[in-house]
Each structure stands twice: as C-alpha cells, then as structure tokens.
Amino acid sequence: GNLLSALQLEVPAFRGSLRGSWALYATWLRHEVPNQAAPMPEDVLLGLLGAAIGRKDLRFALVTALGFYGFLRTGELANLLAGDLQFNEGLTEVVLHLGRSKSGKRTGAPEAVLVD
Numbered sequence: 001g002n003l004l005s006a007l008q009l010e011v012p013a014f015r016g017s018l019r020g021s022w023a024l025y026a027t028w029l030r031h032e033v034p035n036q037a038a039p040m041p042e043d044v045l046l047g048l049l050g051a052a053i054g055r056k057d058l059r060f061a062l063v064t065a066l067g068f069y070g071f072l073r074t075g076e077l078a079n080l081l082a083g084d085l086q087f088n089e090g091l092t093e094v095v096l097h098l099g100r101s102k103s104g105k106r107t108g109a110p111e112a113v114l115v116d
Contacts, residue, residue: 001025040068066096070113076101092116 004021007014045068052061067077076098086095093116101111 001029042068066094066115070096070115072096072098072113073102 004018004025008018045064048064049061052058052064063077063080066072066080072080079099080096084097084099086097087093093114096113096115098111098113103111
C-alpha cells in the first residue's frame with residue numbers, strides 16, 4: 001500500500017492507472033494473516049530502565065515506562081508534554097492526557113490513560 005501510494009504521488013503518469021494493482025493489494029490484505037511484532041517482555045523493559053537510570057537518563061526511563069505500561073503508540077509518546085502528566089499525591093498513579101490521539105480523532109474526543 002505504501003509503495004502504490006508513493007508511486008501515485010511521485011509519478012504523475014501512474015495516477016489513476018494502478019487500479020488493478022490496488023485490487024490485488026486489497027485481495028491480498030483480506031487473505032493474509034497480519035504478522036505483528038511480539039510484545040517486549042517486561043524483564044527486557046526492566047533491563048532498559050536499569051540501564052537508563054544507571055546512566056542518569058531519567059527522561060528516557062520515564063518515557064519508556066509510560067509507553068510500556070500505558071500501551072502508548074509511538075506518536076502518542078512523541079507528543080507527550082510535561083503538562084500532559086497528572087500525578088496523584090503519593091506519586092503512585094499518573095494520568096496521561098493524550099489529547100486527540102489516533103483513536104481520539106476517530107471518536108472526536110480527547111483521550112486519557114491511567115498508569116498505576
């Protein structure tokens with residue numbers, strides 16, 4: 001899909017002439033089982049966090065932990081600002097205000113995630 005889109009965008013002669021290719025691609029998508037990457041095991045995360053803290057890279061450790069435990073997409077992590085984090089008094093929970101994330105754009109509502 002990305003290649004077909006790029007060809008149509010970058011090569012004007014291809015615009016409107018790849019209908020057969022798009023049909024084959026759509027058929028392939030219906031029959032092909034998606035092969036997604038396996039999730040990172042928590043012990044690998046803990047190793048990364050330990051290494052980051054050992055290097056005093058607390059920002060990396062925080063973002064990595066929030067992404068893992070909050071099940072965040074890369075774009076959601078990249079767009080997080082300090083003001084989007086709301087910690088409870090005991091610092092044992094944090095609400096991540098994601099604004100209009102990918103899902104939020106579909107539903108038209110801002111999203112938030114609780115990490116405890």
